Amino acid sequence: MTKLSMVSDAIIRDIESGSLREGDRLPSEGELAARHHVSVGTIQKALTQLSHSGLITREQGRGTFVSGTRVAPADVRYLRFRGADGNDLPCYVHARSVKRTTRKGPWSEFLGGDGFVRIERMINVGGRFDLYSEFWLREEDFAELGGLDRSALEKNLRELVGQRLSLPTLRVDQWIRFGELPSAVAEELMIATGQAGLIKELRGYTLRNRPLYYQSVYAGPFQERLVIERENGQ
Template sequence: MTKLSMVSDAIIRHIESGALREGDRLPSEGELAANHGVSVGTVQKALMQLVHSGLITREQGRGTFVSGTRVAPADVRYLRFRDAEGNELPSYVHARAVKRLKRKGPWSDFLDGEGYVRIDRVISVGGRFDLYSEFWLREEDFAELGGVDRTALERNLRELVAQRLSLPTQRVDQWIRFDTLPSSAARELKLESDQPGFIMELRGYTLRNRPLYYQSICSGPFAERLVIIRENGQ
C-alpha cells in the first residue's frame, strides 16, 4: 500500500467506525503528517482525493470537515468491491446535479415520455476510485417526489421513489460492457474523452411491468475485485 493510500484509508476507517461523523473537523495537515509518518505534501494529495470523492470538504481558514454520506446498502447491492484481502470496500455518494432534459437516448427509449430528469452522482469506492452514476426518471414522476434536498439525493434513490410514489422496484434488467465512456462520465471521472471503461446499465420496472427508471454506472480501470449480485431475480 502506498503512503497516499495509507492516509486515505485511515481517514475512511475513522468515518466508517463513527470516530469521525458528518460535520466533524479533521486534524490539521501537520498533525495528520506526524500521525502517519508522511510528508505534508502526501497528506494534501490524500485530502484532495477525498474532496473529489465527496467524503470531505475543505474550507479556507476553517479546516477540513467530514461531508460524505454512506450509500445505503440496497442502493449498491448489485455492485460490491473488495480489496486484495477480500475485505468489502465501503461506498460513499456525492450528488453532483439534477437536470431536466428533453434529450433522447437509451433512457427515453426505455421510459418513453416527453421530458426527463437526470440525477448525477459520484460514488467513491473506499476512496480508491470513483463510479459515475446517472439516474433517469420521467419528469412527471420526479415532480411527484416533491421537494428533494441534497441529503435525500445522497441516499437510496430506489427507496425514495418507492416511499414517496408508492412505486417499488419489482425487477431490474442489468447489462455490462467495456466500451468508450460517455463524455459526461469521462469528465466527472477526470479521464480522457476517448478512454474505454466499465459501463453498467440498469432498467428498473415497477408494478405491472411499468418502466420506472434508467440508470447508467461508469468507471475507469480498477484493480479491485468486483462482485455482481443478483437478488430475487434482480
C-alpha cells in the same frame, strides 16, 4: 496499496470508527503528513480526491471538514465491491446535481415521454476509487416525489420511488461492458480523456412491466472485486 490509497483509507477508517464525525475538522495537512509519514503533496492529493467524492469539504481559511454520507450495503447492492480480504468495502454517496432536460438518449428510448430528470451522484468506494452515476426518471414521476433534500438523494433511490410513488422495482435488467468513457464522465472521475473503463446500464421496471427508471454507472480501472448478484430471479 499506494501511499495515496493508504492515507485515504486511514481517513475513511477514522470516519467509520466515529473518531471523525460529520462536521468535524480534520488535522492540518502538515499534521496529517507527519502522522502518516508521507509528503504534504500526497496528503493534498488524498484530500482533493476525498473532496471530489463528497466525503469532505475544504473551506478556504477554515480548514477541511467531514461531510460524506455512508450508505448500507443494501442501498448499493448492485455495486458492491470487496477488498483483498474478502470484506465488502464501504460506499459513500454524494449527490452532485438534479437537472431537468428534454435531451434524448438511451434513457428516453427506454422511459418514453418528452421530459426527464437526471440525478448525478458520485459514489466513493472505500476511499480507493470513485463511481459516477446518472439516475433518470420521467419528469412527471420526479415531480410526484415532492421536495427532495440532499440526504434523500444520497439514499437508495429505487426504495425512495417505491415508498413515495407506490411503484416498486419488480425487475432490473443489467448490462456491463468495458469501453471508452465519455469525456464529461472522465473529467468527473478525474482520469484521462479517452480512458477505457466499466460502464454499467440498469433498467428498472415496475407494475405491469412499466419502465420506471434508467441508470448508468461508470468507473475507471480498479483492482477490487465487483460482486454480481441476480435480482428477483432475473
